[in-house]
Amino acid sequence: MSASDSAAAYDYVIVGGGTAGSVLANRLTEDPATSVCVIEAGPSDHDQDRVLRLRDWLDLLESDLDYAYPTVEQPRGNSHIIHSRARVLGGCSSHNTLISFRPFPQDLADWEAAGARGWDNATVQSYADRLKNNIAPVAPQDRNPLVADWITACARATGAPVVTDFNAETSHRGGFSEGVGFLPLAYDPYTGHRSSASVAYLHPIMGVRDNLTLMLETRAERVLFEGERATGVQVTTARGETTTVTAEREVLLCAGAIDTPRLLMLSGVGPAGDLASAGIGVHHDLAGVGENLLDHPESIIMWETAREVPETTVMYSDGGLFLRRDTADPRPDLMFHIYQVPFDDNTARLGYDSPGPRNAICMTPNIPRSRSRGKMWLESPDPRVKPALDFRYFTDAEDYDARTIVDGLRIARDIAATEPFASWIAREVAPGPGVSGDAELSEFGRRAAHTVYHPAGTCRMGDEDDEWAVVDPALRVRGLSGLRVVDASVFPTMPSPNPMVTVLTVGERAADLIRADR
């Protein structure tokens, strides 16, 4: 299970045993003649109940299992957001909420239009069909009566249909424009445990397949090259030793949308000017590394409840609402999660009081296709220094992002005024009924903004001749060989819904692309 011998060699070296990395490790080791080493900076999740119990996810944020990346100052947004990224086997699928939406057909049409040839809807859905995770709507015994009343009120107030299985709408009806219901989750309804990437793809084969090596608590610090070819990775092991892991065929970067571009830049692959400013020697000038930083920004409205919120839940955010304002596009353009707990980090900082833990209910409107684009870069060649993340929240020229949040806050108030949800509510805590003009709502919405924790796009896919693309449609890093990126970094544009299933699907398809190149 562990290897620390120097210069160990494998066919494939996967950096990051996270969401996409777990899928890839499983699929590539299906062939007993193929050897794979997974280098994972975090520990195993295998016997960690605090990780496996989905209901406890909030305790993992900013814990020892979280890289917790700050952002640079956001003049039009909230400068205090901490981007959680998991440091544990399974990656973010081991500390997220496991909301699981199949990719939307029109989002994949956007990918193809952006140069991601071959990532069409029919192809990608066929890979989504292969996922091993147990994905199903919140089970009947886990359905909170308050959330059920919220769903009814949403349908009445907005006209959105109540949906029993969002993913069935995508699989069998070509998608949905609007809808409200209990969310599809990757979990085991009998135990409340995660059906994360590690649970579904790694646990069944750990210690079973001899051709799989896991190097846990081992950090990749640099990709090694001979000329243009990636030959392996320099790592620091759990014991603090620096060693080399050699890839006979390919190095596969699956460290996520922040750590993959970070590792490329630490290895001298990235925009030459940015690398020089950080004191890093340039091995391969690649303009797009760290550009196109995407996210789903959200804001919040919080109420104090008139009665205690019933405790039944899977993970305290079990319902979702999708709405569409622009009828020219079939996709929803506003999404809301409901939070059955006081999600008050940002409101408390702004001076709002917080109801008790059992007396708050929140709605968090988010922007499915945010138009602001960010960038990340390094400020030091030291691999321990965290990167600079500038999401440039709410900076799009048309102010579309801020207007979407204002629309969301207003719609949330309409829902709160509608039975049977209305009678659960005692008062609006934040932003409070006094905040009602567009400008005031925008100011509050942006200052109290948060992330749905979906950074992506920083090594985006594109045509071979697109100078801002980092990888080609087969996920190979442009201008180099033996090196691919397989994680949320490769998204050319942001999927409208929560992206984890799309990441898993990228892992599934990547395995076929890699095998096809052998």
Ligand SMILES: Cc1cc2nc3c(=O)[nH]c(=O)nc-3n(C[C@H](O)[C@H](O)[C@H](O)COP(=O)(O)OP(=O)(O)OC[C@H]3O[C@@H](n4cnc5c(N)ncnc54)[C@H](O)[C@@H]3O)c2cc1C
């Ligand atoms: C709190 C939270 C809640 C979320 N909720 C949802 C949700 O409900 N539904 C949804 O669809 N999406 C959700 N997301 C987003 C989703 O989880 C991510 O988009 C997805 O899991 C990213 O997968 P990945 O493979 O790109 O990266 P990750 O899963 O982050 O995997 C990266 C792995 O690489 C490892 N690593 C990093 N650097 C190194 C290094 N240098 N050396 C070795 N290993 C390294 C990390 O430890 C990690 O295991 C959430 C995210 C968070 C943080």
